[in-house]
Amino acid sequence: MTKSPQFTRSIRSWMDVFMHRSMRSWHLFAKSTGLSIPQFSILMQLHHKGACGMSEISERFEVTPAAASQLVDKLVQSGMLQREEDPHDRRAKLLNLTDKGRELIKQGFEERYRWMDQLSGRLTEAERVQISEALDILSRVARDLEAEPV
Amino acid sequence: MTKSPQFTRSIRSWMDVFMHRSMRSWHLFAKSTGLSIPQFSILMQLHHKGACGMSEISERFEVTPAAASQLVDKLVQSGMLQREEDPHDRRAKLLNLTDKGRELIKQGFEERYRWMDQLSGRLTEAERVQISEALDILSRVARDLEAEPV
DNA sequence: GTATAAAGTTAAGCTAACTTAACTAAAAAG
DNA sequence: CTTTTTAGTTAAGTTAGCTTAACTTTATAC
Numbered sequence: 034m035t036k037s038p039q040f041t042r043s044i045r046s047w048m049d050v051f052m053h054r055s056m057r058s059w060h061l062f063a064k065s066t067g068l069s070i071p072q073f074s075i076l077m078q079l080h081h082k083g084a085c086g087m088s089e090i091s092e093r094f095e096v097t098p099a100a101a102s103q104l105v106d107k108l109v110q111s112g113m114l115q116r117e118e119d120p121h122d123r124r125a126k127l128l129n130l131t132d133k134g135r136e137l138i139k140q141g142f143e144e145r146y147r148w149m150d151q152l153s154g155r156l157t158e159a160e161r162v163q164i165s166e167a168l169d170i171l172s173r174v175a176r177d178l179e180a181e182p183v
Numbered sequence: 184m185t186k187s188p189q190f191t192r193s194i195r196s197w198m199d200v201f202m203h204r205s206m207r208s209w210h211l212f213a214k215s216t217g218l219s220i221p222q223f224s225i226l227m228q229l230h231h232k233g234a235c236g237m238s239e240i241s242e243r244f245e246v247t248p249a250a251a252s253q254l255v256d257k258l259v260q261s262g263m264l265q266r267e268e269d270p271h272d273r274r275a276k277l278l279n280l281t282d283k284g285r286e287l288i289k290q291g292f293e294e295r296y297r298w299m300d301q302l303s304g305r306l307t308e309a310e311r312v313q314i315s316e317a318l319d320i321l322s323r324v325a326r327d328l329e330a331e332p333v
Numbered sequence: 334g335t336a337t338a339a340a341g342t343t344a345a346g347c348t349a350a351c352t353t354a355a356c357t358a359a360a361a362a363g
Numbered sequence: 364c365t366t367t368t369t370a371g372t373t374a375a376g377t378t379a380g381c382t383t384a385a386c387t388t389t390a391t392a393c
Contacts, residue, residue: 037303043315044299045292046322052205052295053231054325055198059206060224061245069379070220074210081203087341095211100381102342107379124340124389142195145202149194153187155324165193167317172196174305175204221350237371250351252372257349274359274370 055145062141071096072108076130079114080138084129086119113137205295212291222258226280229264230288234279236269263287 063073075090091101105128108114113134119125130138153161213223225240241251255278258264263284269275280288303311 037308037311037315040303040311040315041296041300043318043322044303045296047318048205048292048295048299049231050322050325050329051201052209053227055202055205056209056224056227057243059202060220064245070210071380074206077203077206081199088339091341093207095214096380097382098341099343099383102340103380106342119340122340122390126341142198145198146191146195149198150191151328152321152324153190153194155328156320158187160320161187161190163313164317164321165187165190167314168193168197170306170310171302171314172193172200174302175197175200178301178305179200219349238369241371246350247352248371249353249373252370254350256372269370272360272370276371 054148058145058148059141062144066137066141068108068111068113071104072113075104075108076113076134076138079128079130080135084127086125086127088125090128108134204298208295208298209291212294216287216291218261218263221254222263225254225258226263226284226288229278229280230285234277236275236277238275240278258284 059073060070063070066073068076071094074094078090078093079085087098087101087105090096090105091098094101096104105114105116109116112131115129115131116126117129119127156164209223210220213220216223218226221244224244228240228243229235237248237251237255240255241248244251246254255264255266259266262281265279265281266276267279269277306314
């Protein structure tokens with residue numbers, strides 16, 4: 034495998050801080066909106082991956098189709114999600130974020146970003162450039178990896 | 184405020200990828216261990232911040248003391264947490280991870296790290312060094328920020 | 334064309350996370 | 364020393380997420 038203990042150490046240290054922070058803040062944000070974690074996670078999923086069918090929800094969250102249907106139903110009722118028939122397969126449904134749902138997610142991200150802005154304020158311009166480049170590389174590689182068959 | 188649109192863009196792009204990924208994977212991991220998200224979050228909190236009292240749990244998760252007590256009780260019963268009397272204040276309790284709890288968290292992190300190892304495999308050595316340095320800066324600043332009064 | 338499989342829904346019932354309210358016990362204030 | 368505040372627990376009841384089972388509707392296989 035990859036031999037680079039320093040890299041591993043740096044990555045893990047950052048993940049420790051960042052994961053704790055982001056888990057907690059999403060949790061509190063979801064709560065403040067009145068949505069449950071599972072409901073909120075579905076919106077996040079839609080935001081990240083785009084429109085999908087009911088079965089994808091059920092698979093990705095590892096719940097039964099029945100559970101997915103019920104969760105989605107609540108989100109439709111609260112106006113976050115649009116559920117329409119798939120024109121290519123009339124059994125299937127197409128799930129999409131509504132404007133309201135998109136707005137909610139956006140707001141959540143804004144709050145998350147604020148923390149990073151605080152961090153940013155403590156950096157020199159040179160550090161910002163370095164970090165910016167580094168994160169761009171990571172984002173690119175992460176997206177490549179995600180795009181692949183697995 | 185900080186004027187650095189490129190930095191902001193890079194950070195946000197990375198957060199998009201990373202937050203989605205880590206939320207989902209923690210969720211699935213917690214589920215696979217048989218713990219609920221709230222229970223698991225308490226273990227994470229203890230891991231990150233160290234021992235604390237019941238009231239800290241209740242405050243940080245924004246639930247009533249009653250709810251905190253009940254959640255902690257389940258974790259004690261499943262052997263993840265130790266709950267003992269605070270020697271300085273006999274009303275208060277001290278919550279600590281047990282070895283079993285620590286092991287569980289560690290295992291969760293290992294799974295999370297695997298993704299980053301995959302990423303790492305796609306980088307050149309130069310990129311690894313650059314990213315490593317960048318993340319170290321971020322970790323340091325993040326910890327400084329956290330240590331402060333707020 | 335009929336049989337089977339797939340996508341999703343609905344209903345009934347279980348469990349766990351919450352809440353409020355009433356309580357115990359110890360610390361701090363007066 | 365009494366009063367009040369603080370830390371935590373217990374009990375009862377509500378709600379939401381989940382499951383299984385039975386069902387409808389559309390697509391696919393033979």
